[in-house]
Amino acid sequence: MAKLDILEFPDPRLRTKAEPVTVFDGALRHLVADMLETMYAAPGVGLAATQVNVHRQVLVADMSDEHDQPLVLVNPCILESDGTQVFQEGCLSFPGLFADVERAMRVKVSAQDIDGKPFEVEAEGPLAVCMQHEMDHLIGKLFVDHLSTLKRTMLLKRMEKKRRQSA
Numbered sequence: 605m606a607k608l609d610i611l612e613f614p615d616p617r618l619r620t621k622a623e624p625v626t627v628f629d630g631a632l633r634h635l636v637a638d639m640l641e642t643m644y645a646a647p648g649v650g651l652a653a654t655q656v657n658v659h660r661q662v663l664v665a666d667m668s669d670e671h672d673q674p675l676v677l678v679n680p681c682i683l684e685s686d687g688t689q690v691f692q693e694g695c696l697s698f699p700g701l702f703a704d705v706e707r708a709m710r711v712k713v714s715a716q717d718i719d720g721k722p723f724e725v726e727a728e729g730p731l732a733v734c735m736q737h738e739m740d741h742l743i744g745k746l747f748v749d750h751l752s753t754l755k756r757t758m759l760l761k762r763m764e765k766k767r768r769q770s771a
C-alpha cells in the first residue's frame with residue numbers, strides 16, 4: 605500500500621467527472637487500499653478517487669474513531685434523499701477550510717462493492733453528509749460550490765492568505 609498525493613483546490617483536475625468502474629480487478633483493490641491508507645493518514649473521514657487524480661467512480665469513508673468501519677462505494681448513485689441538515693464540512697482538498705453546508709438529512713445509495721456486487725446503504729446525519737460530499741467530488745463538484753458567492757469568495761481569500769503565511 606502507498607499513500608497517495610491529494611489534489612488541492614484550485615487544481616482544475618478536481619473538476620473532472622469520474623467514469624464508471626467496469627473492471628473489478630486487482631488494480632481496483634490496490635486503489636481502494638491506497639485510498640483508505642491516504643484517508644486515514646490525512647486524517648479524514650472520506651476520500652473520493654477524483655481527489656487522488658483517479659477519475660473513476662470510487663469513494664471511501666469511515667466515520668469511526670477506531671478506523672475500523674471502512675465503507676467502500678464503487679459506482680455510487682443516490683436513490684432517495686429527504687430532509688435537510690446543515691453541517692460544518694471540511695475537505696482534504698481544502699486544508700484548513702470549514703464551512704456550513706446544507707444537504708439532505710437522509711440518503712439511500714446504491715453502489716457496488718470491490719467485487720462488483722451491488723448493494724444499498726442508507727445513511728443519515730454526518731454519514732449522509734459525508735456520502736453526499738464524496739459523491740459530489742465524483743462529478744467534479746466541490747463543497748464550496750454549495751455556498752453563496754459572497755461566502756465562498758470570503759472563505760477562499762482567507763484560505764489563500766493562510767497558505768501564503770505558512771509558505
Ligand code: NI
Pocket residue numbers: 694695696697737738741
Ligand atoms: Ni472533499
